[in-house]
Amino acid sequence: MRKRQIRKPGEHLIEVLATNLRAMRHAKGFSQEELAARCGLHRTYIGSVERGERNVTLSTLEVLASVLGVSVPELLTSRRPDDKRNSTD
């Protein structure tokens, strides 16, 4: 039987989002300021999401994903370093 722990709400996912947002923003070559402008958000808001300080809403996730060219599920899926899919980069 599989064990499943009830996590503290938000803690895990907020970290996954923070890590992915920063990585995907860098992959696009956007500064926080540029991403913010494209999303219609404030630069300091992007910074706070990347520091895992925000319990963001679905609509914000959708805008971020759209501007970054990914899906919201992708934005929320952990891409752990030991999960080697790309051997060459």
Next chain:
Amino acid sequence: MRKRQIRKPGEHLIEVLATNLRAMRHAKGFSQEELAARCGLHRTYIGSVERGERNVTLSTLEVLASVLGVSVPELLTSRRPDDKRNSTD
């Protein structure tokens, strides 16, 4: 060539969430009341999410997913057969 439209924030995903939440709750045999109690939320709140009226936060998504035994990305991924995305470049 890939076309990507900036969607109205929230509209699409909120519908996906509403449909999935109802289907996954039924699959578990939970009433709205029972799901709400397990999540520490109010029954009317669950109802409003299932009607696509709520711009829910990450922490709420995480609690819902955890109680339903799915991941948040699964909760936000459309499972409608006509909504498959064939990216034929």
